[in-house]
Amino acid sequence: MMQVVYSLTLGGSERLACDLAMRLDHDRVRSGICALTAGGPLAKTLEDAAIPFYVIGCPPGIQWGVMLKLYRLFRANRIDVVQTHHIKQLFYSGLGARMAGAALVHVEHEYFTLRKGVARRGLRMMALICDRIVVVGDEIKTHLVNEVGLPPSKVTVIHNGIDVGCYMPWPRVPREALGLRPDVRLIGHVGRLEPEKDQASLLHSFRMVANTHPHTRLVIIGDGSQRVALERLGEALGIAGRVDFFGFRQDVADFLPHLELFVLSSLNEGLPLSMLEAMACARPVVATALGEIPRVIRDGVNGVTVPPADPAALAHAITAVLEHPEQSQAMGVEARRLVEERFSLARTVEQYQALYDSLPPPVGLRPPLLSGPRTTPTA
Secondary structure, eight states: OEEEEEESSSOHHHHHHHHHHHHSOTTTOOOEEEEEEEOOTHHHHHHHTTOOEEEOOOOSSOOHHHHHHHHHHHHHTTOSEEEEESHHHHHHHHHHHHHTTOEEEEEEOOSGGGOSHHHHHHHHHHGGGOSEEEESSHHHHHHIIIIIOOOGGGEEEOOOOBOTTTSOSSOSSOHHHHTOOTTSEEEEEESOOSGGGOHHHHHHHHHHHHHHOTTEEEEEEBOOTTHHHHHHHHHHTTOGGGEEEEESOSOHHHHGGGOSEEEEOOSSOSSOHHHHHHHHTTOOEEEESOTTHHHHOOBTTTEEEEOTTOHHHHHHHHHHHHTOHHHHHHHHHHHHHHHHHHOBHHHHHHHHHHHHHTSOOOSSOOOOOOOSOOSSOOO
């Protein structure tokens, strides 16, 4: 099987692809990952796990030659199943997968990028050559059926999951070893620093919180195109000395148990893995009510939801959690219970394995995927 992702950065879809590649039954599935545009920190993870990976380096704009490269990659590696994440990867991979005799599975992680008519029409057309469409939540399936026009029988819901044994409620690494201050209450955020994540609203809300709670500090883990702008915004708001930008980290599981609460300020979301990881660490969540988040976060039970692009509402919710520690602890306990029950990675992997087992047999003989990591496609 070959999964095609946008890059090898620490985004939600890329991490799901990596988790599947490493955790599927290796006696039944030999996995590889192809990054359409760029590499990233997940390359080291894949290399350490001996998972073959490829980086195409597709530049902006329509690149018809990339379709040929992907076809050659699938054919050279005798791929049985191609699984794409997000519509751009499906556009470039779909025809080559079919020409190479592979089954085609597509995963949609959100529906906001499908609001434009051209994207809806594109997915509706490409879905005709897909064997299955997987979505990470029920609301996304509803949108694909009602707005895009896909047949319900072709769309399968498989929730994202996380390794609950890796994300635990108690700290395993002291604050000092992580570069965290020992004498403050920590508010945390994990995500790509991109416009759709709206960390600008998070900074504006934290300024309001900091005015009334002087012993709080904001921890931001992640990187992206907005980092410099966000650091400058922190300076302009007068909170630069109380905000820590840690960049991409592979040890997020060590940071999360030190937080008082976890915050997401996104303008669009599907089912964010970072939120589930924080919940597995028994942290209450304050998040914008988008995508699958309102189906997971129950106000006052395991967290609080707020409208997007509303720093005042975000600040109010954060303050309420900080000022009621007993309720906050109870919400964290319930958050952990819910993740264990519904969003474990083991359950997610089992459901994907069952889906692959239900696919039609490949066209012709398909030997195992060639071993050894690669950074360029076999042309």
